[in-house]
Amino acid sequence: MSTLDSLRRELGDRIAGDLDRVAANPEAAATLFPAAGRRYGREPLVGDWTTDEAARAVLLSVLPPEHIHEIYRYGDTAEKLAVLKALPLLPIGDSAVPLLEDALRTNDTRLVAAALGGYADHLEPQAWRQAVLKCVFMGVPLACVHRLAERADPELGAMLRAFADERRAAGRDMPPDALALLEQLKEA
Amino acid sequence: MRIFDPHIHMTSRTTDDYQRMAEAGVRAVVEPAFWLGQPRTNPGSFTDYFDSLIGWEPFRAAQFGIRHHATIALNPKEANDPRCRPVLDLLPRYLAKDGVVAVGEIGYDSMTPAEDEVFTAQLALAIDHDLPALIHTPHRDKARGTARSLDVVKESGIAPGRVLLDHLNEVTVEAARDAGVWLGFSIYPDTKMSPERMVAILHRYGPERVLVNSAADWGRSDPLLTLRTAQAMLAGGFDADAVDLVFWRNPVEFYGQSKRLDLSALPETDATFAGNSILRGGS
Numbered sequence: 001m002s003t004l005d006s007l008r009r010e011l012g013d014r015i016a017g018d019l020d021r022v023a024a025n026p027e028a029a030a031t032l033f034p035a036a037g038r039r040y041g042r043e044p045l046v047g048d049w050t051t052d053e054a055a056r057a058v059l060l061s062v063l064p065p066e067h068i069h070e071i072y073r074y075g076d077t078a079e080k081l082a083v084l085k086a087l088p089l090l091p092i093g094d095s096a097v098p099l100l101e102d103a104l105r106t107n108d109t110r111l112v113a114a115a116l117g118g119y120a121d122h123l124e125p126q127a128w129r130q131a132v133l134k135c136v137f138m139g140v141p142l143a144c145v146h147r148l149a150e151r152a153d154p155e156l157g158a159m160l161r162a163f164a165d166e167r168r169a170a171g172r173d174m175p176p177d178a179l180a181l182l183e184q185l186k187e188a
Numbered sequence: 189m190r191i192f193d194p195h196i197h198m199t200s201r202t203t204d205d206y207q208r209m210a211e212a213g214v215r216a217v218v219e220p221a222f223w224l225g226q227p228r229t230n231p232g233s234f235t236d237y238f239d240s241l242i243g244w245e246p247f248r249a250a251q252f253g254i255r256h257h258a259t260i261a262l263n264p265k266e267a268n269d270p271r272c273r274p275v276l277d278l279l280p281r282y283l284a285k286d287g288v289v290a291v292g293e294i295g296y297d298s299m300t301p302a303e304d305e306v307f308t309a310q311l312a313l314a315i316d317h318d319l320p321a322l323i324h325t326p327h328r329d330k331a332r333g334t335a336r337s338l339d340v341v342k343e344s345g346i347a348p349g350r351v352l353l354d355h356l357n358e359v360t361v362e363a364a365r366d367a368g369v370w371l372g373f374s375i376y377p378d379t380k381m382s383p384e385r386m387v388a389i390l391h392r393y394g395p396e397r398v399l400v401n402s403a404a405d406w407g408r409s410d411p412l413l414t415l416r417t418a419q420a421m422l423a424g425g426f427d428a429d430a431v432d433l434v435f436w437r438n439p440v441e442f443y444g445q446s447k448r449l450d451l452s453a454l455p456e457t458d459a460t461f462a463g464n465s466i467l468r469g470g471s
């Protein structure tokens with residue numbers, strides 16, 4: 001069973017009617033999606049999914065893919081985070097990469113971190129390396145980066161080393177997780 | 189002392205202001221959508237602005253432990269530009285957001301037919317979305333503007349207890365009080381209201397249903413005038429409970445009618461990690 005199926009099952013009856021509404025009329029999502037926390041609750045549901053996040057993922061799954069961009073465009077931060085979390089579950093190929101690029105342009109640490117989840121596999125290496133470096137710069141823990149150890153390459157190592165030199169010149173520390181990554185890249 | 193500033197335009201303020209406000213005891217703010225000095229000419233300018241009221245500003249406020257909510261509307265001044273009118277069609281999207289606790293600022297600027305139409309339409313939106321309404325009273329021709337605003341409120345069918353009439357003064361307070369709406373006062377250097385005048389009004393009318401804000405924005409204004417007014421209340425003989433009523437419990441009760449007010453404590457690390465993207469500036 002897919003993650004989406006199990007989220008839908010955990011949500012049960014409380015969302016069934018709304019899913020039918022959105023499937024019949026995608027415009028209904030414009031007001032249901034933002035209201036998810038108030039409508040379905042915010043408590044933990046299953047795994048690392050809260051109820052509102054799960055509801056939003058399931059709502060997205062019944063929307064025509066082209067509507068996902070608009071939901072993201074008009075989303076508040078919690079809605080945007082929920083979209084980013086749901087992306088790897090949706091059958092949308094790489095069509096949502098512009099959403100990651102949008103999140104990575106922000107200065108909101110939560111959005112930057114969320115953009116580096118599973119769907120970041122669709123990011124080109126150059127954009128992905130810049131995003132990882134931005135995490136180090138902003139103090140976002142690198143644990144949020146999906147497949148970091150596998151994807152980290154010598155080019156990323158060179159960028160991190162240059163950044164570590166700048167930090168040293170300024171008398172400032174590098175975050176320990178970035179130092180550990182540099183260490184790993186040296187050994188490779 | 190805990191302070192809730194129920195009307196402040198943080199978009200126009202620096203991050204240093206957030207820090208000073210937090211140090212002064214400000215723990216919650218409501219930022220009404222209004223105009224930005226430079227008139228806007230298209231709906232896209234508004235949506236980017238609304239996005240920052242439900243995105244970037246709450247994030248920035250959270251760095252200092254301040255809860256940030258917004259009110260959303262097409263303001264009366266820009267309601268007069270037909271190029272901005274399509275903003276009305278975009279409002280339902282924003283009025284559905286968790287962080288939006290009222291429709292506002294609506295009301296009158298120059299009392300034109302366009303303002304009439306947009307004011308009425310937005311009071312209807314407040315009713316539809318089960319939200320309170322924040323009404324700005326005009327700076328010019330204020331007494332007539334206030335009376336006419338109260339007529340429009342009455343015709344709209346919204347309950348007076350779900351309306352906050354703002355920027356009141358000695359001349360307009362009684363009509364508002366008689367109408368049963370919440371009474372908003374903006375303590376603003378030179379214009380509007382001073383802490384001393386505010387205390388005199390509180391002595392005369394009592395602290396019930398009164399909200400006091402800084403209305404700080406891009407003009408000469410001061411986000412700490414809430415604290416100064418609270419201090420003036422204490423110096424003027426009010427007790428700490430009356431100060432708490434005006435600067436915390438009244439705004440909580442008014443905006444709480446949206447059922448969307450979140451005043452839970454912000455964890456130190458909310459939205460930030462070891463480093464801090466705001467304290468250090470843009471990346």
Ligand SMILES: [Zn+2]
Pocket residue numbers: 195197220222293403
């Ligand atoms: Zn204002």
